Amino acid sequence: MLKTMLGVIDATTYHHDLEELISHRTLAALPIGGRYRLIDFVLSNMVNSGIGSVAIFPKYQYRSLMDHLGSGKNWDLDRKRDGLFFFPASITDGDSEGIGSFNQFAANMDYFYRSKQEYALVANCFTVFNMDFNPVLIRHLTSGCDITEITNNGASLEVYLIKKSLLIDLILTRDITGYTCMKDVMLDHNHEYKICHYEYNGYAEKISSISNYFEVSRDILNAETWKQLFIKERPIFTKVKDEPPTRYTSTGEVKNSMIANGCIIEGDIENSIISRAVKIGKGSRLKNCIIMQKCSIGDNCVLENVILDKDVTVGNDTVMTGSKNTPFVVRKGTVQGALMNS
Template sequence: MVLVSNGAEPCTGPRLRVSVALVSRQPRVLGIVLAGGEGKRLYPLTADRAKPAVPFGGSYRLIDFVLSNLVNAGYQRLCVLTQYKSHSLDRHISQTWRMFGFRGEYITPVPAQQRVGKRWYTGSADAIFQSMNLISDDDPEYIVVFGADHVYRMDPSQMVQAHIESGAGVTVAGIRVPRSEAKAFGCIEADESGRITQFLEKPADPPGTPDDPDVTFASMGNYVFSREALVEAITADAENSDSDHDMGGDIIPAFVARGEAAVYDFSDNKVPGATERDAGYWRDVGTIDAFYDAHMDLVSVYPIFNLYNRQWPIRCENDNLPPAKFARGGLAQESMVGAGSIVSGATVRNSVIGANVTIGDGATVEGSVLMPGVRVEPGAVVRKAILDKNVVVGRGQILGVNLDRERERFDVSAGGVVTVGKGIRIG
């Protein structure tokens, strides 16, 4: 969980779509990013790390997307609250996001501290309840609560402005998804004014929209609250012994029941530098297949999600590595290759290669995701696989071709993606 504040100073620039009357004073906003998730469906990638710390796109970790969105929008006082296997996440925050030092701005990781009794967080709402001291210390007018494990670009300040204009207690960001995929999300029904009339958390039979029965308006897990409304709701939830203390399952439905919840259509969010192809892109990468597909969205000539938008950059760790090197006819097609990597006499196609990866003579890597430090030795073949950090594929080994064989030794997803855990040597 990340706490963010932009203070009360105005934030200027073309990304703000606010009326002239409201430009004179920017509201004081505190942001909370829920970053303590275990991510069981991403196993084995989450065997030794929290879900927001999972590497993504060769150079990033999942948490970098929400933090970049907040910082780009002008919210630059952040406390990252962590819980599950948080060491790599804490270290990443300390090393990558140590970028402020003026006007009281900071980004710092803070582990769960058991401030309310001798217990850890029992749900996302309980995590906020146990962090109430940070809300009272900052004294915000509005509180932004975002998830930490999605891949997307968004200007949160536009959603905050929409919330202020709505007069609601909470505003929920919504995105249209195929109804067949909506069972994994909170589902929203709203009237013409934007008030939410029904909120169903992960329903077995998701509702369609009025204009398309095959599409569902799903919650992105991003919320904006008026401060008093959130504090009252979280406090009441903490006193309810029957509650699961979950934001989507308990807090949001309570606001809906009182008629105090509004929806923000993500398609209305305009990010500077977005291409027509990647505008409105958002991916929940909570499963191995979704994680793999999101990587494949990056590698085409005109990618579905463009990491090269300099007007809204995604910040990543800088290890001062040399450029990638291609030797002895090494070739990469429709691929991304990280700094410090060496492709020597090998062929890489439709793949995302992390930093400090070595791919040896005669090796082939196709449709795969290789995280930092992986070594593919000469003559090896890797197809449709995700290799976690420091995996070694031995000389002449074949991975991802015979799925029946792979199931005997590794995790194979429903979509046929072979995932090899951190530090394993094959052959």
């Protein structure tokens, strides 16, 4: 049974409320948790569920996503048969209102025809969760369902299990039925398909705005949330980078924070997530912050409720504050503070 599912990840979504963080990268490649990208969660869930063939359908700014995933080696998907596939959509293609654009699938029908798996798991790229999909397949088979939608607290996670032959039929008949994606099928009460729902009771949050990205990042620092997301038996895989260990000096103190490799920490950090190769200067104080890769923060800075995208430089004595609902966001490569006038 473990080899009967095909993975299909829709990475075409663009949330305008996240524009400050995804104007130069696809949503699937948005960093989270210090060393992960959003797509790592659903992709790892698929691999841990025994899915050995995964197709990714990106659209916007997907170079960083392809660089992150590479051949799929870190997910054990660099194989002669099956493995990891990319099917980029044209920017001129119309946007779908839901996950799983049938028009985009139609442009790559050979993938569906050639795959030997009997069922397809169609999923979004922006949900933070750790789930075994095999119980969903078992329920789907025993209940005689045509489509099973995974829910959490009664709300759709926009993850669907469907027989591949039915998915192909929906793609081929889209001009007749008017269905553009899986959501259209779910909302139509006039068809004769048997729709089932599988309630997932673990932690699951969809990233759709700056505020809920900030909230989910804070959740990850909570021990109970951590235990639900990072499970020894079902690890979340990511791109492995060779970085030296982080160096902590006697001038700094760290409380309830996640610090990735390759950093130099000379200041105080509390309730924050620090990505790889970040430098934090002496006398600086960070609280409730997300600092992405290769940022440099000078001496005697105060940052609270701040998100720094990659490669941001913050000059000495800079003060930046936001709120928990509206964090202060600094775009990639920006120079802030005293260095701006030097």
